[in-house]
Amino acid sequence: MKKVIIIGGGAAGPKAAAKLSRLNKDIDIHLYTDLDVVSYSACGLPFYIEGLISDIKSLIIRTPEEFEKQGVKIHLNAKCTKINPNDKTVEIFNILTNEHILVSYDVLVIATGARPFIPPINNVDLNNIFTLKTLNDGIKIREKMQKSKKAVIIGGGNISIELLWAFAKNNIEVNVIEKSPHMLNMLDPEMGELVENYILGNFGNIIKIHTNKEASEFIGDNNKNVIAVKLKEGEVIDTDFVVIASGIVPNSEIFKEAGGILSVRDTIKVDTYMQTNLKDVYACGDVVANYNIVSHKPGWIPLASTANKEGRIVALNINGMKESFHGVLSSVVTKFHNLTIASCGLSETYAAQNGFTPISAMVTKKDKAGYMPDAQEITLKLVVDYYSQKLLGAQAIGSGDVHKRIGTVVACIMSDFRVNDLLHLDLPYAPPYSPTIDPLLTVAQIISQKIYNAFKQN
């Protein structure tokens, strides 16, 4: 019986295991994870901390028992410490019993994910300095938050945005420290600024955003509890606890040590079938590099949605179905209070720096017919390559429905749309859902006109 070993229990590994077990009952599937839980939604943690989700167990998508019923053997608290690609074995360390065992495989799937990046800040080992990755992290942060008045978040990305709202909603005074000029660096500066304006305009009483700033030191009391964060620029910010959300690093070390070839930012390099350079070794999920469909370059956009797609592809390929993964568009969405922030493809900034000649437009419009009482504003920016007239990316923020507009642009970019093709989109219209001319078509029309005018002038 063919033996498939899957290392990692986040999203990609469990998906590969579940799909493979459905496709083929004659495969012996084992999943090893160093955690005491498999298949949970890390993306749901900010909403648990916020208090929107009361039972953290609801973030568990599938229990070990459910996997066992499907014929997948789950090994918890079991950390893979070494891959031996020549004799096709992995070394597993049992965290509870301290035992080491050697396990053989016919096919190996590396889905070891990523871990929080810890920036070089002094005294990072003080108490009440957290990262957010596991269910236990979520529980600890929520518990500490409920006893606190002040928090500092290091980093201003997607997770920070959601945590920021979780804390603000719970009346915690929050300071965010972001070294870039703006939060959410997948956005162009003017869009990032709109997000900051919304946050400060509505919750400036308890939220402070420190951009272009870096933390240099955590200051503790006699009990080694953090009580303040010192910035490089000198300022000292009092706090009851800290969350470090400064990005992540891929857990690719054991793969590299086994002779595996890495890609950007130490992620694992895979081909379109999700195969690594090591024989019979696949990789998927947050640990692998993603081919970006618009930039035509490898990048790293670790997301649960992508991890699920890749896990499925790995299962199909192990089952001999030769399926390839097309790549990603860097699509992201995040939420602060009533504000949705979504984007896909390339920002204008990135496009200009990477060989494109971007032309863009931005509109602020109602998301529904203007006379509908619940119509909300959305600001939509579309980026197009001037010479090919192809869509490069879109960014949208607003209390209205921006998510659906970005989803539509995703389909258009993946279809190699030119900007004028957008004008023909027969999106379903009724007053509760959009204006007669959707803002997406409006912004496309503006760019189309700009290109036409530029063509006439040059």
Next chain:
Amino acid sequence: MKKVIIIGGGAAGPKAAAKLSRLNKDIDIHLYTDLDVVSYSACGLPFYIEGLISDIKSLIIRTPEEFEKQGVKIHLNAKCTKINPNDKTVEIFNILTNEHILVSYDVLVIATGARPFIPPINNVDLNNIFTLKTLNDGIKIREKMQKSKKAVIIGGGNISIELLWAFAKNNIEVNVIEKSPHMLNMLDPEMGELVENYILGNFGNIIKIHTNKEASEFIGDNNKNVIAVKLKEGEVIDTDFVVIASGIVPNSEIFKEAGGILSVRDTIKVDTYMQTNLKDVYACGDVVANYNIVSHKPGWIPLASTANKEGRIVALNINGMKESFHGVLSSVVTKFHNLTIASCGLSETYAAQNGFTPISAMVTKKDKAGYMPDAQEITLKLVVDYYSQKLLGAQAIGSGDVHKRIGTVVACIMSDFRVNDLLHLDLPYAPPYSPTIDPLLTVAQIISQKIYNAFKQN
């Protein structure tokens, strides 16, 4: 100075006028309408009747004064009675003054729209039998509704769905008479049934749906006020008023009389540039036939969103820019209470009857991560052509966000997607917006698997 005459003041005519006036200041633009208002949103009328919109004037998109400022001359209460294509004139009848005038044109745009279809029912001229087309219709229905307890709606299409809710919300007992087996015949029967189940399950106390039934006679009292509707099947339904929403007919008579060539259901036949067979005569909006991108056949899907696109194309072409209109996908969306019903492309029923070999799947899933407290169910049906594996259509209903899924499918169909392409859509994911695997991808996976299984078996 080139003189452009536009006949019709709904959506397409005003759009053509506004766009043309922006493109070229050296054109003399005149718009004639038989109504006392231009450029209003008829689609908003059900929401005015419901009471969601308090001021009917908010449905007016642009006033005659605003048009005049832009250089467009608006002629209200001015009905075009004849087109003389040989000497390039139109005859205009002023409804207020009873005057007839002859107006010359260099280019004529016919945007005469459509009018309600009145089915052959006896005594249709009784009082309190309404159709819904103009602002005045909306005002009259709302006024009558507020003094009534019971209503009958003849016809079970999109408008009926919205009126049904408008009346139910205002505690009016409503009977709907629909001659087909189900309401909303753009849906497959099982989807139509789900809509009816929702309506009757939640509001069965005041709503009755009579499918497979036809009204044969209106019964009046001595004052010629309608008091009941008699069905062909014998039943008599008491009512205080009636709305006939049994479809529409195109106002294409003057065009036909002038030698114009018609298309399906007496709509005006146009080429991709929106030109008719008459020299220098364009047509756009509800009065023209629409090329259906999936069925490759002309059809008739009169919608304000399409009218706007076509009006724009007409303006560009009059200005010499040679732009073509790609066609429509029969995309529609409507709302009853919290339920959204949306569809695009071909239903399975239509596809099977028109030369395709449809294969379909239907899923009911949460629209957001299942653990989010505001996650709502959506039911999504996807229709694919078995041999080409291309997407043919989608239908979705639910209290969750179905509109965005159909919008995404629209972009995919317009890009000639195969069902497997859908599996790669990098839709932006976060728990408040979708499950990690969007229901759209789930239903595509099921069809993909069905096709694979069928391939293995045959």
